[in-house]
Structures are given as C-alpha cells and as structure tokens.
Amino acid sequence: MAAIETTPGTGSIPAASAPGAAPALRPEESRVVWLLLAAAFVAILNETTMGVAIPHLITDLGITALAAQWLTTAFMLTMAVVIPITGFLLRRFTTRTMFVAAMGLFSVGTLIAFLSPGFTMLLVARVVQASGTAIMMPLLMTTLMTVVPPAIRGRMMGRVSIVMSLAPAIGPTLAGALLNNFEWRWIFGVVLPIAVVALVVGARWIHNLGETTHAPIDVVSVILSALGFGGLVFGLSQLGAGGHGGGADAAAASAASTATLVVALVVGVVALGLFGWRQVVLQRKDDALLDLRVFGSANFSLSIAQMAIMSMAFFGAITVVPLYAQDVLGVDPLTTGLVVLPGALAMGLAGPVIGRVYDRWGTRILLVPGAVITSGMLWYYTTFTQSTPVWLLAVAQTVLSFGLALSFTPLFTASLASLQPKFYSYGSAVLGTVQQVAGAAGIALMFGVMAAATSGATESGADALAAGAAGTHAAFLTAAVLSLPLLVGAFLIRKPADQPEGMVAGH
Secondary structure, eight states, rough: OEEEESSSOOOOEOSSSSSOOOOOOOOHHHHHHHHHHHHHHHHHHHHHHHHHHHHHHHHHTTTHHOOOOOOOOHHHHHHHHHHHHHHHHHHOOOOOHHHHHHHHHHHHHHHHHHHOHHHHHHHHHHHHHOOOOOOOHHHHHHHHHHHGGGGGHHHHHHHHHHHHHHHHHHHHHHHHHHHHHSTTHHHHHHHHHHHHHHHHHHHHHHOOOSSSOOOOOOHHHHHHHHHHHHHHHHHHHHTTTTOOSSSHHHHHHHHHHHHHHHHHHHHHHHHHHHHHHHHHHHGGGTTSSOGGGGGHHHHHHHHHHHHHHHHHHHHHHHHHHHHHIIIIIIOHHHHHHHHHHHHHHHHHHHHHHHHHHHHHHHHHHHHHHHHHHHHHHHHHTTTTTTTTHHHHHHHHHHHHHHHHHOOOOOHHHHHHHHHOGGGGHHHHHHHHHHHHHHHHHHHHHHHHHHHHHHHHHHHHOOOHHHHHHHHHHHHHHHHHHHHTTHHTTTOOOOOOOTTTTTOOOOO
16 A cells, blocks of 8 residues: 655655554554544543533523533534534644644633633633534544554544543543532533643644645635534524413513524525535635535445434433433432443443454444444333433443444444545544534434423423423433434445545545
8 A cells, every 4th residue: 555645754654564464553653543542532521521510500500401501512513613624624734733722722611611600601611622622533533544554443443432432431420429529610620630731741742644735724614614503503402492481471482482493594504505515616626624525425425424313312312311310310410420331331341342343344233233222222211200210221321322332433434434545634524523513403402302391291280300201201202213214324334445545536
C-alpha cells in the first residue's frame, strides 16, 4: 500500500507493516491515539454526568424539566452545528492545533460551569464545552482511520468502545456520589483538573498526522448548517412545551408553542436543503464545508441511517431513565448511577472482543443480534411501572447496553472504511453530525412526549407518581417504535473490502 503523507517535517506513516508481519502502529502513532482516547474519555465522562444531575438541577435552579433538558440538548445541538465544520478544519489545520483547540474550549467551558451562579451561565458553559467535544470526536475517528491498517481497524474501534463505555459507567456513579455529598457544581470541579492535565500533556506530545489544505472556509455554509440543524432540534424541543392546566393563558401558550414548532421546523428543512445544494456546488472544486460525495457509498449511507435511528431511540430513552428512577421509583442519585454501571462496564469489556469479531467475520454476525436485543429491550422498557424493582431496571439496562455494544463498533468501522482516505474527515464529520442531531432530536422528542403524557395524566386525576409513570411509559413506547427499522438495516450493512480506496468514487 502507498504511504500516507504527513504535514511537512513529520515524516511519513506507512499504511501497513512490512509484508508477512502483523499489522501494527508505530510508537508515535500509538501515543497520539492513546492521548486522543484519553481526551475523549474526559469529554464523555463530563457528558454522562448530566443525566443523573438533571433532577437535582431542576430543584436547585428552580427550572422546569423542559428547561433542564436544554442542558443536554444544547450540548448536543452545539456539537451538531460545529461537527460539520470539523470535516474542513481537520484538513485545514494540524493535529496538534486541533487538539489544543478542542481541549482548550472544553477546559474553559468546564471552568465556566464550575463557577456558574445559575441556569443561564451554566447553559453558556455547556455550549462552550460542546464546541471542544465536537472537535475531539471527529479528530479521534479521522486519526484512527488514517494511521490504523484496515486489518486491525475493528479491534482499534473496540478500544474506542472501551472509552465510550467506561466513561458512561463512571460518570453517573461519580455524579450520584458527588450529588449526595456536595452541590451540583462539583461535577464540573472534578472534571476540570483532569481536562487541564490532558490539555497540557497533549500539547506537549501530540504529533501532526495527515496532510493539510489551504481552502477558505465558506461562511454561508456555516450559517446554513447552523440554521438547518438548529431549526430541526429546536422545533422538536417545543413538543409538549405548551401551557397546561386549562384557561386562556394555557391555550395561548400552547398556540404559541405550536407556531414556534412549525416555524422552526420549516426554517430547519429549508436551510438544510440550501446547505446540501451549496455543498454539491462547492465540492466540484473540493471547497465544500462538508463534502456530500461520501453518500456515494451505499454502505456508508446505510450505516449512517442505522446510526441515526439507534441514536434517536437510545439517547432519548437513556435520558428519561434517571428521571424515571428518581421521580417514579424514588431512588437517590447514587443508586441511579449504579443502575447504569453494570451495562456500561459490559459494553467496555465487550468492545475489544466485538472488534476482533468484526475484523474476522464482518458485520451481520454482530448487527443482527444487536438490533434484536436493542429493540427488544426498548419494548420491554414499556412494561415498567411505579412498582418495578430497581434491580430489574439495572438488568434491563445491562442487556440493552450489550445490544448497543454489538452495534456501535461495526457501524463506526464499516461506515468510515467504505470511504477513500481523502474523505475520512468528512465521513467522520457526517457520522458525528448525524449522531448528535439524531440524539438531540430523540431527547427533545422524548421529553416532549413525557411532559405531554404526564400533564394529561395529572389532568385526569392521577397522583404525581402515577402521572410520572404514565409520562415515562409514553417516552419508552416512542423509543421502542423508533427502533423497529433497526431490524431491517442490520441485514443490509456489509464490511467493506480491506482496501484504503473503499467504495466511494472520488477525484
């Protein structure tokens, strides 16, 4: 295989080891990968603490559940707006520059959150944090695809799965322990020194990988991207945000919410249409902010669609779980964190094994049982009531996590491996964008459905626990219905041939 050129002065990185030798990374490549994995761990750890903290923040900050969900939705929405730009940025700037920018933004955002006096400043902090996280994840994926030989990509993505699983395992449990003994801001206080250390070490040891270009950024595309993705998620967030309780004020609030929803969705759809058209025009000169030629691969497109459905159903459901555990089952934040701990640990332990299975046997042996387990468990969630034992919730969460583990590694690997190397950064950007937008839409949708169902049950005379159970049931049912297409997509996605050229025709 041809060597992959690096930025001037950094040498070349062979795409594979010498003939007859087992594929392996060079020491400097391995060090960069592990530093990126550590930084991603910190970012994901921070994100997964918020689910357990939301019920506390509702009480401590005096805000509604629909307002509190914006601490999660705004984070994901910001990532969805920033990630499309990273496809361009990763080609324009060096690895070290992008790492310092990502961890610098994340560290500043974490500091602002730690010092925040109230909801508004905390929301701003989450946006700053998300800007850094949005750069980090595509940087990790693009670097892996650039330096890792095709024959061992599955097992390397398995390491990514460890990070993406251990952080969620530690995050909620850490948050629960902190919330039981300290105020909510210490969730960020614990993460801050870790983020700063990662920034300093990475700035010292990260080496530059891959080529850089000098194309100008298209401001119009950035604006259209923000309006498009922002409009869609904001519109969905208005579901269930109308007034309740009857009377002229409630009716007026409901009408205003509906109007806002329609306007936001229309703006989002139109802006995304214009964004797509502009990218098609710009990519003829290789100047696109987000090159849409990646969708020339049917395998990539199918993998992205599967990831979108899974993210929408999963992120929506998993955000409702802490509220269900604390508000309906009446458990404390630490117990809520312990509920998700076994599942997250199972995902982490299974990651490397799943990666090796992918490398040897491909996608179907993993995706089919993964889809069946994921959809089946989301349907099982719809049977939960206010009398469901906490241990049963923990078991269900563990089984669901295993189903997701069977799906995420092959989807990440098969999607990006379907592309030519020059499209890796754009593919990573598309993957991250779709995952975040779908996740944000899922969260907004589930909260809206839950709020509407809870309000309806309350107006029908149900007590607080029964109304809360009705709301979470409606949210889980929505997630279960969304998961059904996964059963079809699992049979259609294939492992691409181990060729760096992949399946996309390009210029």
